[in-house]
Amino acid sequence: MTDRRLSNTTRQALPAWVAVPGYDRNRVLPGIVHLGVGAFHRAHQAVYVDDCLAAGEMDWGIVGVSLRSTETRDALAPQDGLYTLAVRSSDSESLRVVGSIVSMLVAPESPGAVLAALTDPRTSIVTLTITEKAYLRAAGGGLDTAHPDIVLDLANPRTPRTAHGFLVESLARRRAAGIQPFTVLCCDNLPANGATLHRLLVEFAALRGTDLARHIADEVAFPSSMVDRIVPATTDADRARISDQLGIEDAWPVMTEPFCQWVVEDDFPAGR
Structure with missing residues (x-):
């Protein structure tokens, strides 16, 4: 194990066989806010976005938001958002450093910063992997x-706790400021996930006011999607092994399989 951490600076010292971002991360602008920055997101959506950045689409950096825990932020912030994706097959393993996460926020610590990111006119898409519960x-x-969290969010819209509260409050602020709504893309495998989340947010908004509910019902896009990739939990042995191969420490690499699928309904009025 090494005492040096993966970062924008130390990635230059990685072995040549490790794939690293070939684009200038300083030029990446935030365009996506992701709620629920767990291992699946980092092995799936963040990798697709990394490919877009590598193709020159530099307006799609991800602002990652943890709705509860500080663990992912604490691991990735010292690494400038970088982490290693280890893709394992039956007879081989490849390592790739992913650079699409440009900043990390923890909602309970900084709800105002999360709302600011969601209200930012540059944010065109909000993706979610928050688990069915x-x-x-x-x-x-x-x-x-x-639900107690729903009750709290309705009483305290400026300091929400739930995805519902953050999304509805930020959409209300964008509407008041004349900013086009972002597209809400559910990436959890719920039946008809786009329509399901649409209905839930309209129901939540209706408890705040009929005009806001109508705005979300009529003006906000909720494309459906299907995701598929096996992402086992990272173990301490995985961390040690990956760090040894890199020659520098990665506090939270992600393990996955070669297969990856993302099927998305084409409904992105705010751009894609």
Whole structure:
């Protein structure tokens, strides 16, 4: 194990066989806010975005938001958002450093900063991988309006705790400022995930006001998507092995398989 961390500076010292971002990360602008920066996002959506950046589409950097834990931010911030993707097959493993995450926020620490990122006119897409439980659905499939976090967010819209609260408050602020709504792209494997999230947010917004609910119902796009990739949990042994191969420490590499799929409905009025 080395005492040097992966970063924009130390990536220059990586072995030649390790793939690294070939684009100038200083030129990358934020265009996506992602809620739920777990291992799956970093092995899936962030990799697709990294490919877009490598192709010269420099307006799609990711602002990663952790809705609960500080762990991902604490691991990646000292690494300038960089991390290693280890792609394992039955007989080989390749390493790739991914650079698409340009900043990290922790919602409970800085709800105002998260709302500012969501309200930023440069933000055209908001993606989510927050797990099925975090959609806070009642038994019938609608919004669980009695959930304590929903109740708190309705009472305190400037300091939300849920994805619902952050999305609806930022859409309200964008509307008030004359900023086009962002597209909301659910990347959790829920049935009809776009329509499901659309319905939940409209129900939440209706508890704040009918005009806001109508705006979200009529003006905000919620394309459906399907994602597929196996992403096992990273172990301490994985961290040690990857760091040894890199010659520098990566506090949180991500393990995955070669197969990857992302099927997305083409409904992006704010750009893609």
